[in-house]
Amino acid sequence: MTKHIFITGGVVSSLGKGITAASIGLLLKERGLRIRHQKLDPYINVDPGTMSPFQHGEVYVTEDGAETDLDLGHYERFTGIPCSRNSNYTTGQIYHSVISKERHGDYLGATVQVIPHITNEIKTAVASVTGDDVDVAITEIGGTAGDIESLPFLEAIRQYYLEAGKENALFIHLTLVPYLHAAGEMKTKPSQQSAGVLRSIGIQPDIMICRTEQHMSEEHFRKIALFCNIDRNAVIEEKDIKHSIYEVPVELQKQKLDDLILKLLNVEAPEASLSSWKRMISDIKNTADEDKIEIALVGKYARLKDAYKSIYEALDHAGFAFRTKINVNRIEAEEIEKKGADQLLKGVAGILVPGGFGQRGTEGKILAAEYARKNNIPFLGLCLGMQCAVIEFARNVCKLDGATSEEWLPEAEHKIIALMADQVDIKDMGGTMRLGAYPCVLKPKTLARHLYRTEQVDERHRHRYEFNNNYREIFEKKGMVFSGLSPDERLVEIVEIPGHPYYIATQAHPEFKSQPTKPHPMFKGFIKAAIEKIESNL
Numbered sequence: 001m002t003k004h005i006f007i008t009g010g011v012v013s014s015l016g017k018g019i020t021a022a023s024i025g026l027l028l029k030e031r032g033l034r035i036r037h038q039k040l041d042p043y044i045n046v047d048p049g050t051m052s053p054f055q056h057g058e059v060y061v062t063e064d065g066a067e068t069d070l071d072l073g074h075y076e077r078f079t080g081i082p083c084s085r086n087s088n089y090t091t092g093q094i095y096h097s098v099i100s101k102e103r104h105g106d107y108l109g110a111t112v113q114v115i116p117h118i119t120n121e122i123k124t125a126v127a128s129v130t131g132d133d134v135d136v137a138i139t140e141i142g143g144t145a146g147d148i149e150s151l152p153f154l155e156a157i158r159q160y161y162l163e164a165g166k167e168n169a170l171f172i173h174l175t176l177v178p179y180l181h182a183a184g185e186m187k188t189k190p191s192q193q194s195a196g197v198l199r200s201i202g203i204q205p206d207i208m209i210c211r212t213e214q215h216m217s218e219e220h221f222r223k224i225a226l227f228c229n230i231d232r233n234a235v236i237e238e239k240d241i242k243h244s245i246y247e248v249p250v251e252l253q254k255q256k257l258d259d260l261i262l263k264l265l266n267v268e269a270p271e272a273s274l275s276s277w278k279r280m281i282s283d284i285k286n287t288a289d290e291d292k293i294e295i296a297l298v299g300k301y302a303r304l305k306d307a308y309k310s311i312y313e314a315l316d317h318a319g320f321a322f323r324t325k326i327n328v329n330r331i332e333a334e335e336i337e338k339k340g341a342d343q344l345l346k347g348v349a350g351i352l353v354p355g356g357f358g359q360r361g362t363e364g365k366i367l368a369a370e371y372a373r374k375n376n377i378p379f380l381g382l383c384l385g386m387q388c389a390v391i392e393f394a395r396n397v398c399k400l401d402g403a404t405s406e407e408w409l410p411e412a413e414h415k416i417i418a419l420m421a422d423q424v425d426i427k428d429m430g431g432t433m434r435l436g437a438y439p440c441v442l443k444p445k446t447l448a449r450h451l452y453r454t455e456q457v458d459e460r461h462r463h464r465y466e467f468n469n470n471y472r473e474i475f476e477k478k479g480m481v482f483s484g485l486s487p488d489e490r491l492v493e494i495v496e497i498p499g500h501p502y503y504i505a506t507q508a509h510p511e512f513k514s515q516p517t518k519p520h521p522m523f524k525g526f527i528k529a530a531i532e533k534i535e536s537n538l
């Protein structure tokens with residue numbers, strides 16, 4: 001039977017619940033348990049797919065093609081266990097399903113209400129990550145205790161816990177213990193009150209994890225234990241870390257959080273060694289500040305750090321492998337249109353153009369791809385980044401004037417990027433994309449094949465438009481190589497330019513599959529080439 005851990009947050013948002021949940025997942029996985037992660041989001045959008053990255057940050061895509069919350073990226077990066085569409089539910093999705101059932105008459109004339117209909121639907125969602133192949137499911141509840149929106153979720157997990165019975169479920173509450181600089185003291189009152197909010201709706205936390213800037217004293221631990229009604233050893237400190245978020249599991253393990261969880265759930269499992277993880281952390285700590293390279297990321301949402309979360313993480317992972325810090329210079333694509341590529345990109349070790357939607361900023365991305373190609377700067381294009389790279393090549397190498405994408409100019413003559421003829425037309429803004437994992441066959445003797453060291457790979461997608469096959473011949477004649485194709489050879493997946501130190505672009509989003517101890521080959525190759533570029537200039 002699957003045991004369940006519910007993680008809630010209190011006092012303020014942005015405490016790092018996702019990283020804490022991911023760290024707990026890693027610790028339990030390393031102890032040999034089969035775990036699954038899940039996130040319940042209180043917002044009303046059915047999924048984050050239609051939200052602006054400014055609102056929500058990155059949309060993380062799962063193997064099975066769900067557009068989900070970026071916390072799922074943390075779960076996968078920490079544990080390496082793929083999430084699925086059952087790993088993320090929103091209020092919108094829950095209501096959508098209840099309302100559809102009501103319209104089908106499934107409730108047999110009953111008045112449909114938050115309790116029990118919505119809460120039952122949430123319980124079904126929670127149960128969807130359990131099963132014979134799962135020892136422990138970890139469900140994170142988005143939002144902060146006390147929010148109106150979270151209430152149905154909290155009520156549902158209260159009931160779930162009650163029905164599962166003690167030893168089969170536990171509540172972990174993550175709060176803030178602020179340090180008041182003016183008073184020179186740490187304050188436990190917000191945490192006490194937050195646990196009180198949960199108690200008032202029938203949830204008694206089993207473990208409190210306290211986010212702090214400074215170490216807590218024994219008195220703080222005892223105070224929180226006493227007023228939150230838990231054991232002293234069930235109060236865990238999660239102090240801000242110095243080097244990397246990947247240190248969090250190690251810090252939690254030092255405080256024996258995993259032992260405590262297993263004791264409360266009455267599960268026996270061997271100790272977690274975390275050996276490769278700890279080696280990676282020591283590599284991070286031993287990387288000197290001067291061992292750094294500058295990578296330019298030319299995007300539309302460069303201002304907002306969360307918009308390209310998985311890309312920044314994947315770059316860091318590749319940096320860990322070479323003990324090199326990655327200094328990402330986040331450049332707004334439109335700035336390149338205004339100031340020119342040379343002014344903003346001169347001297348960078350590598351240029352990365354990420355995915356995106358719509359035309360704004362694309363001319364800047366095209367200029368960045370041209371600058372990288374002509375100046376032998378390592379280049380990695382991802383999804384829209386690949387589309388911009390091939391459009392640049394069409395205009396400047398194949399001399400196809402006005403080459404563009406159907407997305408920006410449907411009536412253009414040279415639509416290098418276009419909807420495939422057999423694709424349906426787009427009416428509904430959700431669900432019309434190529435989403436999730438698709439296979440790609442790698443051509444022998446190409447950079448792509450050399451990087452992956454295998455014949456066929458799966459990468460995740462999230463896009464509507466594809467390379468237009470009418471242009472394959474002229475591109476190949478002019479020196480671009482289509483090094484990755486779908487198994488039926490109809491879709492171009494990876495392109496590259498031989499002779500350039502590193503010029504590769506993919507229609508997929510490889511960033512979603514990179515892990516700190518297993519950097520993605522395309523990112524690893526990119527960072528390696530960038531380091532070599534800098535060394536060749538020394």
Ligand code: GLN
Pocket residue numbers: 354355356357358382383384385387407462463464465466
């Ligand atoms: N807008 C492009 C398309 O839909 C690229 C999408 C992306 O970069 N994720 O094909």
